[in-house]
Amino acid sequence: MYKIGLTGGIGSGKSRVADFFQEWGASVIDTDAIAHELTTVGGAAIEPLRAAFGAGMITPEGALNRQAMRDAVFRDPSARLRLEAIIHPMIGRVTQERAALATGCYLVFVVPLLVESGRWRDKVDRICVVDCDPATQVARVQARSGLTPEAIARIMSAQASREERLAVADDVVLNDKDTSLQALAQSARILHDAWCTAARQRQAGTD
Numbered sequence: 001m002y003k004i005g006l007t008g009g010i011g012s013g014k015s016r017v018a019d020f021f022q023e024w025g026a027s028v029i030d031t032d033a034i035a036h037e038l039t040t041v042g043g044a045a046i047e048p049l050r051a052a053f054g055a056g057m058i059t060p061e062g063a064l065n066r067q068a069m070r071d072a073v074f075r076d077p078s079a080r081l082r083l084e085a086i087i088h089p090m091i092g093r094v095t096q097e098r099a100a101l102a103t104g105c106y107l108v109f110v111v112p113l114l115v116e117s118g119r120w121r122d123k124v125d126r127i128c129v130v131d132c133d134p135a136t137q138v139a140r141v142q143a144r145s146g147l148t149p150e151a152i153a154r155i156m157s158a159q160a161s162r163e164e165r166l167a168v169a170d171d172v173v174l175n176d177k178d179t180s181l182q183a184l185a186q187s188a189r190i191l192h193d194a195w196c197t198a199a200r201q202r203q204a205g206t207d
């Protein structure tokens with residue numbers, strides 16, 4: 001199956017762009033959503049996280065205390081690495097299981113840390129970056145979550161830079177402060193059409 005790795009910094013608009021591709025017939029696997037499933041009440045990561053970080057990181061209901069974990073890991077890189085060492089292999093396994101079942105004209109993996117992980121280049125046909133200026137990222141995340149600009153800056157400093165992402169991109173969707181949702185849909189549509197064509201050509205070549 002033709003595979004796309006879709007990435008971008010926090011608040012760049014990855015989920016919005018992935019929603020368009022899904023509406024147009026692609027399969028979408030969102031690793032952020034998988035991380036949330038693993039850390040909700042009864043999620044497979046809860047007990048390993050309780051053992052590694054203590055009961056204070058788990059809510060009375062049995063979900064991950066996201067605010068406490070956010071405060072811990074984006075202030076302390078060693079804590080972030082411990083969290084990632086537990087949860088990333090789990091995310092990887094679920095991602096593989098879902099990819100094996102995927103249908104549609106092509107498959108999109110939404111991966112916030114695609115560039116950082118360095119493990120995706122050989123797993124996808126195209127790397128697509130949703131590109132956004134950092135000030136707009138901060139404004140969008142603030143509007144969505146109410147996090148302070150300082151908290152958002154800490155998260156962004158744990159991520160690749162705009163330049164590092166663009167350096168590995170095969171395709172770029174610009175989604176900066178002047179990009180309307182209509183313009184975003186238009187640029188996404190151009191990529192969708194190109195990927196469908198490439199996927200069909202690949203299929204024809206293997207028939």
Ligand SMILES: CC(C)(COP(=O)(O)OP(=O)(O)OC[C@H]1O[C@@H](n2cnc3c(N)ncnc32)[C@H](O)[C@@H]1O)[C@@H](O)C(=O)NCCC(=O)NCCS
Binds near residue numbers: 113
């Ligand atoms: C630290 C946690 C609990 C904070 O939860 P919160 O609800 O505030 O954020 P959420 O999970 O919705 O993530 C929002 C965005 O933060 C950024 N982010 C999340 N984890 C990381 C990370 N380890 N490094 C850098 N940025 C990250 C991404 O841009 C992501 O889209 C959560 O982000 C988490 O469990 N992170 C570890 C899993 C992970 O690495 N996820 C991202 C890639 S799959």
Ligand SMILES: Nc1ncnc2c1ncn2[C@@H]1O[C@H](COP(=O)(O)OP(=O)(O)OP(=O)(O)O)[C@@H](O)[C@H]1O
Binds near residue numbers: 013175
């Ligand atoms: N071009 C745009 N015009 C207006 N709002 C936008 C635009 N692009 C994205 N947004 C809004 O900005 C917010 C962030 O977008 P989105 O959730 O798609 O980003 P993301 O890259 O998936 O972020 P995260 O990494 O935090 O999950 C959302 O509320 C979304 O609706």
